Amino acid sequence: MSATYTAAATLPEALAALASGARPVAGGTDLVVGARQGKAPLPDSLVAIHGLAELRGIAETGGGGLRIGALVSHADLVAHPAVRERYTALADASAIVGSHATRHVGTLGGNVMNASPAMETGGPLICFGAEAVLVSESGERRVAVADLLTGPGRTAARPDELLVAIELPAAAGGSCYARLEYRRQMEIAVVGATCAVTLEGARIGSARVAITALTPRIVRVPDAESALAGGDGGAGAVQAAGDAAAAAAQPISDVRASADYRRAMAAVIARRAVTAAIARARGSSDSVPIPASPALHGADRD
Amino acid sequence: MAVVEDTREQFIRQDGKDKVTGLGRYTADLARTGMLQARFRYSDHAHARVLRIDTSAAKALPGVFAVLTQDDVPDVRYGGFVEDRTLFAKDVVRFEGEVVAAVAALTQEIADRAVELIEVEYEPLPAIADPEQALAPGAPLIHEGWAGYGGNEDVVREGNDCSHSSIRKGDVDAALASADEVVKERYVADMSHAVPIEPRAIVAEWQGDKVTVWTSTQVPFIARSGVATTLQMPEADVRVVVPHLGGGFGGKCEFHFEAHVAALARAARRPVRLVFTRREEFVAPDHRREGQVLELETGVMKDGTIVARRARLVLDNGAYAADAPFFPQLAAMMAVGPYRVPHVSVDAHLAYTNTTPSGSVRAPTAPQSCWGLELHMDAVAERIGLDPVEFRRRNIVHPGDETATKQVLETIAAAESLERAVEMIGYGRELPPDEAIGVACGWWPTFALPSGAHVKLHGDGSGTIVTGAQECGTGSVMALPLLAAEVLGMRPQQFTVVYQDTDAGPWDAGASGSQTTTNNGRAVVEAAIDVRNQLLELAEEVLEAARADLELVDGRVRVKGSPSTGVDITELAEKAAGDKLLLGRGSGSPPASPDCDISGCTGRLGSESFLAPTFMTHAVRCKVDRATGVVRVLEVAAAHDSGRVLNPVGANGQVEGGVAMGIGMALSEGSQLSDDGRQLNPYLLDYKLQTAADVPEIRVEWVGEPDPTAGPNGAKAVAEPPCVPTPGAVGNAIAKVAGRVRCLPMTPMRVWEAMQR
């Protein structure tokens, strides 16, 4: 049960609260829900950061990339044209988080900092080479999202550091995040895979592949990437990438699935992500698995 | 053609405005002055001997007003069929959700802390989760004292076999030996749950020796007698009130925790409220849907005639009997299905296990048994190379046919329901290779029970129906004005219904067994006829006409053949108000069970013949993702014979909801158990209900004729039947694409595994 609470009005206020031991709460869709489920009690001291204007908004960076504020909601991400067009895998990921309420309340920052091995945006961010911008009273530092996520529920951020934004370098080509879905909505990733590819003429230039919910932290799969890079992106390469994803998986058995099924699905879902990423890079839009329209997810009206 | 009433004026439920404005109150919304909050301490083991309970630390916690264990309540064993239960654990705990102690405290937080402070010392005992293991020779007894328990003498039980029923007809061995083909299969259905969206809540308050219990029960009178029995007080001193009820589906049938809360309130000398969490709702009540193991064997001739069925069913009872002992007989009937089978031998057992007790959930036993049987029917059709619909056509029951217990079926439209559903979905049309249409047929009885109602007409001509009936949202009580209005030539909107209160209405079995329209409907009709007679008597005087020449139409009593000569009911009511009042009472006797012959059968518990049986066929089109095993149901056609359909908006809503529940059972709803009987997924993220995005369009049509043996003007059961055939229809569609999945729910993983074989 939390004893103290501050609603930070400014960044320095938030950082001061963190420095004195408070935990940030953004949308609370992980933190408060986790406490209700009995996973972990609410921290004793909370600082609410939902009012920080500095952490909002999506902006173009000088280098052709995007800077996404930590408080940007999943709904805002899906609705943003640049995210949809250039970082489609990220839009795919945010589009399938929870329900429309979860997508409106849940933030990118909370998704990342919660560091669940099943979290949706991790794979895309890692494949895009995203960096986390962490700020504390002692200054700012940048950490690649791939290095930030160190294990289930663990990050490389210090407790006094606030994630203020995620920066994405310029991206070309196509990308996709796909997940195994038992129901059409309200699912949690049991198996997820991301692929981002660039083209060199008709051939695949570079490829990035990551698997989600299959290892204690979301990881890239170098064997899958090399199976694709420089190739024709045909069925053989896709198959090999899928097999590599399955080989890299360290699946567990639990109420959601057996290890065998998870491993088999790792290959299937990875193949789907790869196929869609290549198709998108080649300009096809009919393979877009973003499940709902932007109108539905809601454009930011702020 | 089915008789579907055209209610012309759209019928809006009386409680509707309350519900859409958020002003209606459900039990958890209630507050009483000085009210305390309750929490239970549950067993820490699935099976253990309780050596010591120390409540002193909990009692010492500031803000705690009462802590109770079995020592604090009368030493009463209760149970409708088998008296195997006490309010709190006595000596032994038999499942993870067994209540060991209860606390009432100023706040929920204090109550939560207090239950943790209760010290319980156990000696763990071997726990059995698997019902087949429980029946194996030498299995440890779950109730060592089973032989000494009182209860219904008709329950045939021994050791862990809590109830055994069998059906024997003809000579199965000989018939199987002479069959062209014999198909033998095994199916397993996991336990599942009713999952009303409202978790249960109870508030109790004493006034002197009388207690009022507000509770989210489907069966207020049964809850009342439960409180009276276990706390040893007269029923007249127990008033049960049901505020708006947020769904039940059987999960809120039976007597559950009303006495615990009443006892807490008495000990604390304050009102007490208990509100369950979703997890408690899964684990603690004795009303989840039973798991089943079905071994089915069918002998068939090359022309598609079924000659014999042998079956052995094992039902998972859980730790206590609750109302489940009649399940084996029902399940045995379901294992034969709505088909002509001349030689039958079915045994069904209800096995105690160390799991949450099972009890009636919407059409108990039927969706699972029907699923197993209907998949088996397709397997048999496949063996003899016959189309599954044609195979059903050749065996389905028609009027005049005999059931396995030799009941002769009369007004039934099973064959019509099959033909109609198949036609609605366009069976046989060309489909993509990953899609298929599956068909399943089911049946279900209408239950006859006593019930009572009063109908009053007021001086201004408006009316009140006072009934003991309860509804859980189905609209069955809301539709009672239609019946009274019909008898009295009035409009349904002129009636108010008073229900939800055991001090007001006469006895009724409650919202269970789809019985309200049939039984309470009969009572309301009789009460309305009573008022009608009183009106006619008054009108005879006013109109100076013989009663036989009078009719009630459009709010008037008028002379037949001369519609302009008449008197308004309002006028008669006003007249009566100054003199003798217009008060009608009705109960009517429940219709007798149809004749049958059960010589040679075991365990006669009321389901040996089916009163006014309903028949339904579902045809579904499914798409199977052949790489992942994920199944989407794309289209459902449901054709039901429920006799006369009183309130089509309401009845269609029952089918739509039942089908959605059936799709859930088919694809995603099942409890997973640890080896010692604990539920591993007692929460909605991993016990998955279907969402709006998963459920497709559901088309509903009604077939058949009013059944004279049924309720008002031939209405048969409506609410339970809809979930019965859905899982089987989905399973048969999946089988055509991916192979037969022999476990329910047919999760993506299980579909995928079937494809690997």
Added chain:
Amino acid sequence: MRYDAVLNVNGTDFPVEIEPHRSLLSVVRTELGMPGSKEGCDDSECGACMMLLDGRPVNSCSYLALQADGRKIVTVEGLADGGELHPLQRQFLAQGGVQCGFCTPGMLISAKALLDQNPAPSEDEIRIALSGNLCRCTGYQGIVRAVQAAAAEIA
């Protein structure tokens, strides 16, 4: 420790003094005496508690009440305009979208959030939007019909 906050619910300001762990749902249901929003689960899965927060849907059971300080909240009690039912409320009744009614408060709010953003949703968009609101009674058919009818009426 308790903190002061002002919750604006259905247009009225309510000053409250609450502990940090309290959910928006529990404060609105108990302190503010508006129990129309329901609690159906422990894990943000059922949607019975849904409210609008600054026009966006939120599962209030899992949202800290203090985080709603100074913001606009709409609950089911705020949908009707005086005695006049909102078209969604009317159509839920007319189309068989209400049975037990326990999902109804959240369902109506969820549907309102959808129509506010997308006045002419397709059937599939309606179904996707309502997927965080579980209904056990209706099979969703009456609810989807009601949202379609209300959309047509509002347009």
